[in-house]
Amino acid sequence: MQYARPVELKQALELLANGKWDILAGGTDFYPALGENAPKSDILDITSIATLNGVTEKLDHWRIGALTTWADIAALDLPDCFNALKQAAIEVGSKQIQNRATIAGNLCNASPAADGVPALLVLDAEIELMGKNGTRQLPLSEFISGNRQTSLASDELLSAIIIPRMSATGNSAFHKLGSRRYMVISIVMTAVRLLKGPLGEVMTASVSVGACSAVAQRLPELEQKLIAQPFDKSLCDLISADQFSHLTPINDIRAPADYRQSAMQESVRRAILSAVEAQ
Numbered sequence: 412m413q414y415a416r417p418v419e420l421k422q423a424l425e426l427l428a429n430g431k432w433d434i435l436a437g438g439t440d441f442y443p444a445l446g447e448n449a450p451k452s453d454i455l456d457i458t459s460i461a462t463l464n465g466v467t468e469k470l471d472h473w474r475i476g477a478l479t480t481w482a483d484i485a486a487l488d489l490p491d492c493f494n495a496l497k498q499a500a501i502e503v504g505s506k507q508i509q510n511r512a513t514i515a516g517n518l519c520n521a522s523p524a525a526d527g528v529p530a531l532l533v534l535d536a537e538i539e540l541m542g543k544n545g546t547r548q549l550p551l552s553e554f555i556s557g558n559r560q561t562s563l564a565s566d567e568l569l570s571a572i573i574i575p576r577m578s579a580t581g582n583s584a585f586h587k588l589g590s591r592r593y594m595v596i597s598i599v600m601t602a603v604r605l606l607k608g609p610l611g612e613v614m615t616a617s618v619s620v621g622a623c624s625a626v627a628q629r630l631p632e633l634e635q636k637l638i639a640q641p642f643d644k645s646l647c648d649l650i651s652a653d654q655f656s657h658l659t660p661i662n663d664i665r666a667p668a669d670y671r672q673s674a675m676q677e678s679v680r681r682a683i684l685s686a687v688e689a690q
């Protein structure tokens with residue numbers, strides 16, 4: 412077994428192009444997934460590639476480097492539209508986990524209960540993938556294709572998450588329901604981003620729900636309903652069960668499907684209230 416820890420992105424991409432490597436970032440999903448077993452593939456530890464770190468503001472987008480940790484995100488001074496992401500950051504595991512775990516690892520692991528996904532969906536996040544032969548960008552909603560499935564090719568790594576400037580507006584909020592308050596895998600989690608217009612109306616509305624389908628989903632019908640409505644807590648009255656009909660909550664060790672079915676509506680209501688009250 413080989414272990415490589417390049418310091419240059421170029422070196423990492425060369426290695427990926429010429430062999431079969433398992434990428435290692437914070438290791439907080441990687442190592443638990445091994446259980447009692449030793450790693451089977453060669454390990455490409457990307458944690459020393461400095462250019463994959465940090466959040467930067469560009470002319471037409473925000474760029475979140477793949478190695479940015481949840482602790483980094485929680486500590487950064489970011490516009491209000493990132494509040495849902497910041498709130499999700501402090502709900503991921505414990506402080507120790509947040510100090511190690513990266514945002515890209517959360518997305519590449521592609522768990523239905525990944526807390527980062529709903530908060531990034533409401534920001535219309537795009538995923539930047541790099542390989543030796545070039546870079547491609549695709550929406551997060553296409554990148555995660557199923558439970559633990561992504562469209563990452565074996566010679567690529569996730570280099571950054573891109574938030575278009577046009578979507579970096581308004582205020583956002585995150586709500587997580589688990590079987591206890593902290594250190595818990597979500598039963599349901601929701602994110603909401605709302606932009607208030609000059610007449611006190613909703614100009615933009617983005618709502619997403621996680622842990623109630625293989626991949627977290629936006630709620631386009633509810634979003635449509637919210638547009639042009641008065642920006643106050645009466646928005647919660649517009650939530651109805653049919654807006655969630657494309658979700659497929661399952662029975663599992665954490666909750667029965669019918670509990671998730673009602674909890675997701677309540678979770679969305681609470682996230683909308685938080686976004687309204689924070690305005």
Ligand SMILES: Cc1cc2nc3c(=O)[nH]c(=O)nc-3n(C[C@H](O)[C@H](O)[C@H](O)COP(=O)(O)OP(=O)(O)OC[C@H]3O[C@@H](n4cnc5c(N)ncnc54)[C@H](O)[C@@H]3O)c2cc1C
Binds near residue numbers: 441502512513516
């Ligand atoms: C005790 C505990 C509590 C947790 N609590 C939560 C929680 O509350 N909410 C939650 O959402 N998650 C939770 N997690 C899961 C985990 O911490 C997060 O998903 C974390 O963000 C994963 O990041 P990482 O850097 O540790 O990824 P790693 O474990 O290093 O990698 C995870 C996967 O992503 C791949 N990968 C990583 N980076 C890249 C990249 N740049 N390009 C391509 N592939 C890459 C790896 O190959 C691996 O398959 C918890 C984990 C533990 C151990």
